[in-house]
Every structure is written in structure tokens, then in C-alpha cells.
Amino acid sequence: MSTLTDLRRSMVAEARRRQRLTWLISAVVLVALPWIFSSSFSISIMTQIGIAIIFALSYNMLLGQGGMLSFGHAAYFGLGGFLAMHAMNYIADGAIPLPVPLLPLIGGVIGLFFGFIIGTFSTRRAGTVFAMISLGVAELIAALSLIFVGFFGGEEGVSSNRTKGPDFFGFNFGPDIQVYYVAAFWALIAAIAMFLFSRTPAGRMANAVRDNAERAEFIGYSQRNVRMISFCLSGFFAGLAGGMFAIAYEIVTEETLNMNQSGAVLLMAYIGGVGYFIGPIIGAIIMTLLRTVLSNFTELWMLYVGLLFIATVMFVPSGLTGLLMMHGPAWKRRSLKRLLAPYAAISIPSLAVIMGVGGLLELTHFAHTTSMDDRVMTLFSIPMNIDSLLPWAGLIALFIGGVLGVRRLRPMLLDAWADANGAGGGD
Amino acid sequence: METAIRLNRLHKSFGPTPIITDVNLDIVKGERHAIIGPNGAGKSTLFHLISGRYEPTSGDIELNGESIGGLPPYEIYRKGLSRSFQVTNIFARMSVYENIRCAVLWVKGYKYSFWNRVDNMEDVNERTEEILERINLADRAFVPAGLLAYAEQRALEIGIAIAGGNQVIILDEPTAGMSHSETEQVVELIRSVSEGKTLVMVEHDMGVVFNLADRISVLVYGRIIATDTPENIRANPAVQEAYLGVEADHE
Structure with missing residues (x-):
């Protein structure tokens, strides 16, 4: 047994212990937060943060892990949200016996489905081609959402009532605190799943294709297939976040899938730091706080977010997480x-x-x-x-x-x- | 004798410019074969054709009797041929360990798996460590590959090519830019990793070529003008005129 083998085994064991501890502490913190910040305003913000974390992490599967710069990630978030909303209406009518907390899975499957369709032609190349296709497709879907009024509800969007679902251990999901716990649950599960994905062959090869797509082909991997897997799973988690959004707001409008939303998730991931797994989490927390808290004080909050983004790009391209890691x-x-x-x-x-x-x-x-x-x-x-x-x-x-x-x-x-x-x- | 690679009337042109013209070559299983020739003769292009980076304009390439001309690189790799590059071509932001491990994954059968964790794949990790020991990078395993010294990156480049254990290995100028002592180490490395395998390499260092190769082909202006044992190549007047003569004058 070589010393390298011993070293690797001890490193893996140490990393695992640290990861398990991190997830455990995260779970405890998520459970405890509403006791510390118990106002309805802060509970609603924490729910938004949970949704933003899933969405930003899914975005970073593309940008940070896979080297795919997408300008249209909101399309999967929004489509997942709309389908989950329609499903919620069917649930309220008693047509589907699905408990409300499982609705994000419907959003996820829809995100996966559209990721698969769009991925078949957009993942052939990364770089500018990928970025332009993502922009075009997102514009197309945003435009369609205003044309197909029957499905997307036009400018009013689609709304429903989350309390009419089948009985789920006695919860009716009327109070915001119950919705918070659903969001916290999915945020934790999604974060763990996306982290584990990054440790699989497909996840490792996503990094390899990001670094050097050509060489990846000379060790047996089709760059397109590698990107395709990340792209579909990223669509799944974006749709999951969209489905969670539907539960939290009981209304989904065109705003969930337009360019602003696509830009927002890019900013979250970038400001947080795309080179680190927790980067988008930090970005999602900060951006949501800026959006919700800062907007109470000033109408110019978007300008400040823009300045923060420019400052990040110019001075700390590795993001706030990179800044922390420097220490x-x-x-x-x-x-x-x-x-x-x-x-x-x-x-x-x-x-x-x-x-x-x-x-x-x-x-x-x-x-x-x-x-x-x-x-x-x-x-x-x-x-x-x-x-x-x-x-x-x-x-x-x-x-x-x-x-x-x-x-x-x-x-x-x-x-x-x-x-x-x-x-x-x-x- | 069985052939590992057969080039059959292979042509490649870029626009109107022919780069490879009517190349016929049989590379026998188990031999170490060197391709030499002056700059711009088309040696790297020939490697790009064999490994799938370029598509042949006409003619055919066979690997173990099976036609591979025009297949994408990953298909050719899966059929048992792997290569290294003249200009170092690694995964710069990943650790040295990850570089080698990624090159082991496909051959160990994990393919696009997104449900198994690499840390649990003892076979992959042990193979990775074996390769790292072999290319002398074990103590640099957890350094980002982009931070390695030049000679170390060259060793990693060869490591990625041999990690999967493919039976046919083609190396494009493995000793390019190396000092004398570094070259000697790489020659020993190539000798040991190509044991029992088929090796084709492009090389400028005549010392390396005559030291390692069982046979040599001379490529001049996209044509093979001779294929023979090192002694016969040295004695071949056409080769001397086209290539070695010029070299000899300088030395």
C-alpha cells in the first residue's frame, strides 16, 4: 500500500466527516432560524432565500462546474413554476391526490424535460455559441409566455391556493412558517444532491470539460454528453426551485421566466463566487437580502446591486467566497x-x-x-x-x-x- | 504479423493545400514506431488524423483491423487508442490527481455515471495512484495541474495518455522542450509504459528516436519516403538527403 493511497484515504475520510458535520449543522440552523427571526417578514425572506439557494446552485452547475455561461436560466425556473402552479390547481380541484410539499418535484421534472429538449442542440459547444443560444431560447420562452395566455395567464399570471391539497400529516400550508419548512427541506436536499453530483464521474468530467473540452474527448468522453447531463440536472433543480416558488407565492407570472430573473441568478452566482460550491449559496443570501431589505429603504437598490456586481468583477473575480477563502x-x-x-x-x-x-x-x-x-x-x-x-x-x-x-x-x-x-x- | 494501425492511401488537405498525401503505413502490434521528418512535414496532422481530431479527406485508417477514419476522438479512444499532445493539454484548474483519475474513469467502466461517487471507486483510485507513482508525480498529487513546472506538466501529459491502459499509444513529441536529464527520464518512462503495447511517436530528438524505436518512418512534405529499422534508415540515401543530412551537418 503506497503512502499516496494512505494519504488519499485519510483525506477522503476527513472530508467526509467535515461534510456530514456541515450538513448536520445546516439542518439544525434551518430548523432553528424561525425561532430567532420570527417576524412574518423575516420568515418570508428566509423562504425566498431557500428558493434562491436552489436556483443559484442549479445555475452554478452550468457556470462554475461546467463552464457554460447561460443568460436564460430563468426559463427552467419559470416553466417549472407554471407547471407546478397548474398542478396546484388540479390538486385544489381534487383531480391529483398529490401532497402540496411534493409539488416542487413536478417543477423539477418539467425543468428536466425542457433541459433535455434544449440541451440537445445547445450543449454541442460551450462559450459564445452556448451563451447566445441560451439567450435566444429564454427570450423565445418569455415572449411565448405573453402570447399563450391560456397557459401562462398573460400579465396576471396563474394563481392558485396551496391550502386545498390532500391531508399531509395535519399541515395545510396556510401559515408562512409551514411553507418556510418546506422550502428549507428542499433547499437542504437539493444542495446535498448537487454536491454529491459534483463528486460523481459525470460531475468530475463536467469540470474536465470546463477546463479543456478537447482533451476530455481524448480520454473517452463526448464533451456534448458531459454537458448534456449537467444541463438536464441543472434544469431539474431550477424547475424544483420554480415549483417551490409556486408554493410560496401562490402566483406565478411572466416575471419568473424573463430576462431580469435570468440576470438575477447570474449575479447571485457571480457575486457569491462561481469557483466554490458554497459561492452561490452566499450570493443567494446576500442578493435576496439586498432585494428585500434594501428595497425597503431605497428605490435605487438595483443600481447598488449593479455597482456591487461591477466591483466584484473588477476587484474580486472569485466572488465573496473567494475573498473569504483568501484568509x-x-x-x-x-x-x-x-x-x-x-x-x-x-x-x-x-x-x-x-x-x-x-x-x-x-x-x-x-x-x-x-x-x-x-x-x-x-x-x-x-x-x-x-x-x-x-x-x-x-x-x-x-x-x-x-x-x-x-x-x-x-x-x-x-x-x-x-x-x-x-x-x-x-x- | 498483426497490424495495430494501418493507414491506407490517406489524404488530408486544408482547402486546396495538401498536407498528407497518399500515406500508406502498417504499424505492427507491439512495436515502437517513430515518425520523423522536417518541420511542417505533416507529422502532427498525421497524429490528429489517427486520433480523430481531424477527418481524413480520403483514404482510410484502421485500428486492429477496424476502420476508424472520421470517428470522433472519444470513439477512437474507446476502441483502444490514446494519445498525448505536443503542446501540453491538461485540465489546468483540477489537481494532478483529478487529471489522472478522469483519464481512468471511462476504461474502468464508470462512463457517465452520476450516481456513484469517485471517492468510493477503489479500483479507479488505486489505478490513479499507480500511474502517479509511475510518472513520479505522487508527491505533487494534490497541486493544481496548472501550477506544475514544465517538465512535470509533460510527465502529466504522458500520464493522462497512458492512464486508461489502452493498447495503442501515440505520443506527439513527448520530450519537446526538455533538458537532457529530463529527456532521459522520459525515455525510461516511455520504455516502461509501452512494454507489451504498440507505441507510435513523433520525435525530433534523434537520440530518443534511435534509442527507443524498433522502426522509423520518415515523413517529408506529407509523404512517407521510407519505413525501416533505425540502421537502414540511417543508411538510406534518400533519407540522408531529405532530412538526416541536414541534421548531421548541424551536429
């Missing part, structure tokens, strides 16, 4: 605490930059939308008169001061970083 070496050296003070210091001018930019944007937006008699906007709890020069000058000063502060503190942070990672000596 791994310092964590192992137990020198992470040396970064605390520099981070705290630089966060002050950074916050000034963010507040300066955000404040100027908000003020400009307010100035363009307000009436002649309403000239005062309350920003950061300070009333600001847009006709006066003071708030503008103040925000510009805040921004410039912040930029100068960041520039001044940057060398100190870089030194601390090098120190924490043992540059010059060590390792």
Missing part, C-alpha cells in the same frame, strides 16, 4: 487577528466613500423626482434641502475624504496582510 492561510497561521485592527481602521473611510456615493445618488434621484414644494429629503437621519449647496458639498467632501483615507490606510493594510501571511519569512 485561509492567515487563519491556519493563527495570525488573522493581526488583520482586525487594519480592517476596522479602513472600514471607516470605506464607509464614508459608500455613504458619499450613495448619498449623492439618492439626492440626485430625489431632485429629479420630487415636486416644487417638497425640497427636503431625510438621508442618514439628517434633513437635507436639495436647493441648498450644503448637503451636496457635504456629501462630496465625505466621498473625497473617504477616498483619501482609504488611500492613506492602504499601505498599512497591505503590510498587515503580508505580515499575517508570513511574507518575507515563514512558509
Whole structure:
């Protein structure tokens, strides 16, 4: 028995123990969350996060694992949602004796079905060809959804009632908390299933085809078949998320399968980090929080999401997870605490930059939308008169001061970083 | 004698330009066969035709008596032929271990399985480890392949080609860009992995060619001008004129 074999066996055993622990903790957290965040608003947000996690993970089967950049992943989400919605109506009529919590499976099967059909011609090549086909197909389906009013319900969409299903252990799924647990259950199951898939031959070869499709063909694998498997399964999980959406909202409209939705899932995966399995999970959490919480405070929230996306692409292409992972070496050296003070210091001018930019944007937006008699906007709890020069000058000063502060503190942070990672000596 | 590869009146042209012209060649099972020739003679194109990267314009290629001309690369691989590349062609973001393991999966019969986990496939993993020991990369197993040194990447390149255990192996310039001592190691590696198998290689290093090959074919402007044992090739006046003479002057 070689040392490499022993090493691999111990690594696999260690990884398994860690994974089991992670799933167990995740399950406990999912069960416990509603006790911590018990308001109906937070329960509804957590349900949305669960749906977004499934959807974003399914998207990353294409982008991160398989190297397929899709601009139309909402098509599978939306079609799964619509079919699940119709199925819910049949259930409510008593035509299908299916318990409501199993509806996402219907969405999944529909996503799988359409993934199979579209995959037969879109997975031949990756790159631009794949991206363009995904865009075209999604546009086509979004357009059709407004034409076939009978099936898609036109602009009003299709709605139903989730409480009319057959008895399921005494739950009727009227209260949002019950829906949350259904979403949490499916999010956990889907995440485990997608993780396990990445450890199978088809999942490993998806990585190989992503890295070098040509060479994969010279070790026995058709690049098209490898992509096809990922594509179909990705369609399945997107449809599953769509079916869960149908349960949570009891209404599915054209908005679930249009380009905005396709763009949103791309942003989630990318901001979270496509190179890591948990990247899309983090992205889904942050994007959903931005969408639901930030939108309560400002109409410009989409602009901020866009800025965040641009900043991610420019400064941390490996996403927020990549940013966290960069701290791994310092964590192992137990020198992470040396970064605390520099981070705290630089966060002050950074916050000034963010507040300066955000404040100027908000003020400009307010100035363009307000009436002649309403000239005062309350920003950061300070009333600001847009006709006066003071708030503008103040925000510009805040921004410039912040930029100068960041520039001044940057060398100190870089030194601390090098120190924490043992540059010059060590390792 | 049984033939492993038979090229029968093989032609390949790109547009109006002929690259391979009327090539006939029998490669005998179990031999080590080298293809030499000046730059631009069409050696790599010939390998691309045999391995399925290019389709022949006309003529036929047989592998173990079965026609494979125009089949996609993965079909040819499944029929028992695998290859390495002149320019390193690996899975850069995956670990060295994963590179080799992926090259073992098909032959071990797991195909497109999406229900078995690779960590549970003891046969695949043991084979992977055996190959890693063989190509001397065991201590680099969990490094991303893209971070390997050049010579290590070349070793991995050969490792991927031999991992599946196919009976016919074709290597495109396995020692390209290597130092003298690295070349010697690779020659020993090739000698051991091709034991009992059929090996075809394109090679520029005449030391390697005359050291390893049982027979040599000389390709000049898309035609094979001679196929013979190393001694006879060295003595062949047409070869000397077309190729070796020029080499000899330089050395």
C-alpha cells in the first residue's frame, strides 16, 4: 500500500466527516432560524432565500462546474413554476391526490424535460455559441409566455391556493412558517444532491470539460454528453426551485421566466463566487437580502446591486467566497487577528466613500423626482434641502475624504496582510 | 504479423493545400514506431488524423483491423487508442490527481455515471495512484495541474495518455522542450509504459528516436519516403538527403 493511497484515504475520510458535520449543522440552523427571526417578514425572506439557494446552485452547475455561461436560466425556473402552479390547481380541484410539499418535484421534472429538449442542440459547444443560444431560447420562452395566455395567464399570471391539497400529516400550508419548512427541506436536499453530483464521474468530467473540452474527448468522453447531463440536472433543480416558488407565492407570472430573473441568478452566482460550491449559496443570501431589505429603504437598490456586481468583477473575480477563502492561510497561521485592527481602521473611510456615493445618488434621484414644494429629503437621519449647496458639498467632501483615507490606510493594510501571511519569512 | 494501425492511401488537405498525401503505413502490434521528418512535414496532422481530431479527406485508417477514419476522438479512444499532445493539454484548474483519475474513469467502466461517487471507486483510485507513482508525480498529487513546472506538466501529459491502459499509444513529441536529464527520464518512462503495447511517436530528438524505436518512418512534405529499422534508415540515401543530412551537418 503506497503512502499516496494512505494519504488519499485519510483525506477522503476527513472530508467526509467535515461534510456530514456541515450538513448536520445546516439542518439544525434551518430548523432553528424561525425561532430567532420570527417576524412574518423575516420568515418570508428566509423562504425566498431557500428558493434562491436552489436556483443559484442549479445555475452554478452550468457556470462554475461546467463552464457554460447561460443568460436564460430563468426559463427552467419559470416553466417549472407554471407547471407546478397548474398542478396546484388540479390538486385544489381534487383531480391529483398529490401532497402540496411534493409539488416542487413536478417543477423539477418539467425543468428536466425542457433541459433535455434544449440541451440537445445547445450543449454541442460551450462559450459564445452556448451563451447566445441560451439567450435566444429564454427570450423565445418569455415572449411565448405573453402570447399563450391560456397557459401562462398573460400579465396576471396563474394563481392558485396551496391550502386545498390532500391531508399531509395535519399541515395545510396556510401559515408562512409551514411553507418556510418546506422550502428549507428542499433547499437542504437539493444542495446535498448537487454536491454529491459534483463528486460523481459525470460531475468530475463536467469540470474536465470546463477546463479543456478537447482533451476530455481524448480520454473517452463526448464533451456534448458531459454537458448534456449537467444541463438536464441543472434544469431539474431550477424547475424544483420554480415549483417551490409556486408554493410560496401562490402566483406565478411572466416575471419568473424573463430576462431580469435570468440576470438575477447570474449575479447571485457571480457575486457569491462561481469557483466554490458554497459561492452561490452566499450570493443567494446576500442578493435576496439586498432585494428585500434594501428595497425597503431605497428605490435605487438595483443600481447598488449593479455597482456591487461591477466591483466584484473588477476587484474580486472569485466572488465573496473567494475573498473569504483568501484568509485561509492567515487563519491556519493563527495570525488573522493581526488583520482586525487594519480592517476596522479602513472600514471607516470605506464607509464614508459608500455613504458619499450613495448619498449623492439618492439626492440626485430625489431632485429629479420630487415636486416644487417638497425640497427636503431625510438621508442618514439628517434633513437635507436639495436647493441648498450644503448637503451636496457635504456629501462630496465625505466621498473625497473617504477616498483619501482609504488611500492613506492602504499601505498599512497591505503590510498587515503580508505580515499575517508570513511574507518575507515563514512558509 | 498483426497490424495495430494501418493507414491506407490517406489524404488530408486544408482547402486546396495538401498536407498528407497518399500515406500508406502498417504499424505492427507491439512495436515502437517513430515518425520523423522536417518541420511542417505533416507529422502532427498525421497524429490528429489517427486520433480523430481531424477527418481524413480520403483514404482510410484502421485500428486492429477496424476502420476508424472520421470517428470522433472519444470513439477512437474507446476502441483502444490514446494519445498525448505536443503542446501540453491538461485540465489546468483540477489537481494532478483529478487529471489522472478522469483519464481512468471511462476504461474502468464508470462512463457517465452520476450516481456513484469517485471517492468510493477503489479500483479507479488505486489505478490513479499507480500511474502517479509511475510518472513520479505522487508527491505533487494534490497541486493544481496548472501550477506544475514544465517538465512535470509533460510527465502529466504522458500520464493522462497512458492512464486508461489502452493498447495503442501515440505520443506527439513527448520530450519537446526538455533538458537532457529530463529527456532521459522520459525515455525510461516511455520504455516502461509501452512494454507489451504498440507505441507510435513523433520525435525530433534523434537520440530518443534511435534509442527507443524498433522502426522509423520518415515523413517529408506529407509523404512517407521510407519505413525501416533505425540502421537502414540511417543508411538510406534518400533519407540522408531529405532530412538526416541536414541534421548531421548541424551536429
